[in-house]
Amino acid sequence: MPTIQRVEVQDIRFPTSRELDGSDAMNAAPDYSATYVILHTDADDGITGHGLTFTIGRGNEICVTAVESLATRLEGHSLADITADMGAYWRELTSGDSQLRWLGPEKGVIHLACSAMINAIWDLWAKREGKPVWKLLADMTPEELVRCLDFRFVTDALTPEEAIGLLKRREAGKAEREASMREHGYPAYTTSAGWLGYSEEKMRSLCREAIAAGWEHFKQKVGGNIEEDRRRARILREEIGEERLLMMDANQMWDVDEAIANMRRLAEFRPHWIEEPTSPDDVLGHAEIRHRLAPIGVATGEHCHNRVMFKQLFQADAIDFCQLDAARLGGLNEVIVVLLMAAKHDIPVCPHGGGVGLCEYTQHISMFDYIAVSGSLEGRLLEYVDHLHEHFVDPVRIDRGHYQIPDAAGYGVTMKASSLEAHRFPGGSAWQ
Numbered sequence: 001m002p003t004i005q006r007v008e009v010q011d012i013r014f015p016t017s018r019e020l021d022g023s024d025a026m027n028a029a030p031d032y033s034a035t036y037v038i039l040h041t042d043a044d045d046g047i048t049g050h051g052l053t054f055t056i057g058r059g060n061e062i063c064v065t066a067v068e069s070l071a072t073r074l075e076g077h078s079l080a081d082i083t084a085d086m087g088a089y090w091r092e093l094t095s096g097d098s099q100l101r102w103l104g105p106e107k108g109v110i111h112l113a114c115s116a117m118i119n120a121i122w123d124l125w126a127k128r129e130g131k132p133v134w135k136l137l138a139d140m141t142p143e144e145l146v147r148c149l150d151f152r153f154v155t156d157a158l159t160p161e162e163a164i165g166l167l168k169r170r171e172a173g174k175a176e177r178e179a180s181m182r183e184h185g186y187p188a189y190t191t192s193a194g195w196l197g198y199s200e201e202k203m204r205s206l207c208r209e210a211i212a213a214g215w216e217h218f219k220q221k222v223g224g225n226i227e228e229d230r231r232r233a234r235i236l237r238e239e240i241g242e243e244r245l246l247m248m249d250a251n252q253m254w255d256v257d258e259a260i261a262n263m264r265r266l267a268e269f270r271p272h273w274i275e276e277p278t279s280p281d282d283v284l285g286h287a288e289i290r291h292r293l294a295p296i297g298v299a300t301g302e303h304c305h306n307r308v309m310f311k312q313l314f315q316a317d318a319i320d321f322c323q324l325d326a327a328r329l330g331g332l333n334e335v336i337v338v339l340l341m342a343a344k345h346d347i348p349v350c351p352h353g354g355g356v357g358l359c360e361y362t363q364h365i366s367m368f369d370y371i372a373v374s375g376s377l378e379g380r381l382l383e384y385v386d387h388l389h390e391h392f393v394d395p396v397r398i399d400r401g402h403y404q405i406p407d408a409a410g411y412g413v414t415m416k417a418s419s420l421e422a423h424r425f426p427g428g429s430a431w432q
């Protein structure tokens with residue numbers, strides 16, 4: 001097994017704000033960006049580990065600096081030593097340097113940086129095993145998987161022994177579920193038609209294209225002027241009809257009472273869920289909204305920064321859908337802890353997709369979740385956003401609103417060298 005010799009990090013940005021792709025009420029004009037990590041080893045097999053975390057433009061350079069500050073905690077480690085006890089290494093990277101930990105702890109820029117690095121390790125590991133990450137995980141025994149996890153701060157909700165029990169109860173049927181993923185793929189919804197900055201004409205034509213391509217579930221951005229939200233909801237319902245699902249996403253715009261009042265005015269459009277109705281840190285606020293808005297579901301997670309926050313959201317019965325983020329949690333290890341807690345609480349996980357590379361990551365997470373953790377598709381939909389996939393060596397493949405199982409070895413976010421070159425900030429040609 002090789003030794004990781006060098007952590008390379010790049011500031012990669014895409015000028016998505018020019019077309020208002022990805023725009024919402026809180027994030028008016030994002031430039032989808034990646035703090036992009038490449039792990040170089042001493043092996044002569046040409047294999048490098050690629051990981052990224054997602055930001056929306058300015059400040060990406062801060063995240064790049066955070067990776068540079070953490071790099072010496074990874075350089076010089078052998079992959080074998082890391083993977084032999086990855087739970088221990090995960091804790092070492094996220095908490096081993098108490099001065100750096102002070103910047104979080106386990107949240108914010110420093111945790112985003114850990115995420116990019118940890119996911120790059122998984123990519124390297126899976127590429128060397130010749131497997132996609134979902135398969136690397138699904139082929140592990142419960143004990144091997146649990147050894148990758150750090151249960152610190154969540155043992156009151158989930159112990160390693162319980163986690164092994166949860167995984168064992170899904171061992172029967174794994175092969176059948178894997179076969180079913182290969183045949184049918186994983187069901188998804190699309191956010192691409194509903195960005196807040198899009199005109200009525202653009203929304204209508206994107207809805208029509210999406211329906212023709214087989215999409216059944218749509219998400220709308222809300223949280224602007226409530227009359228405008230209602231107008232856009234009416235347009236979307238006109239286009240998608242009464243039967244297809246419509247989700248709404250307020251991107252944290254409202255106070256608790258405001259969220260309830262506004263959603264009551266949007267209820268006639270029959271939203272399946274309201275996403276990020278308020279501050280992502282307000283666990284009890286989400287519980288209150290959920291209680292008062294039922295049967296409209298409450299969803300959150302793209303800004304939920306660690307397993308402790310998710311633990312509380314589950315314990316407080318605050319959410320109906322867990323939208324964990326592959327690049328905001330501290331990489332795949334922490335994602336799996338959240339998948340297990342969600343399974344214990346019977347909360348469907350519908351990961352946050354989009355950005356740059358998030359769909360490429362989350363397909364592995366949801367397929368692994370189905371095969372080995374939850375064993376169910378009920379209430380579960382992967383998010384799909386139709387931007388920037390052309391920059392990846394192995395982009396996601398969608399057929400009739402379903403993600404097709406990824407076959408390429410690794411964690412999916414290896415970008416084409418030409419794309420990295422063109423989008424390097426500020427020198428790349430996309431920024432001239």
Ligand SMILES: C[C@H](O)[C@@H](O)[C@@H](O)[C@H](O)C(=O)O
Pocket residue numbers: 021022023024027030056191249251302352353354355383
């Ligand atoms: C700024 C981003 O595009 C967000 O609007 C996006 O992540 C969104 O919340 C989503 O749920 O996909």
Ligand SMILES: [Mg+2]
Pocket residue numbers: 249251275276302
């Ligand atoms: Mg969202």
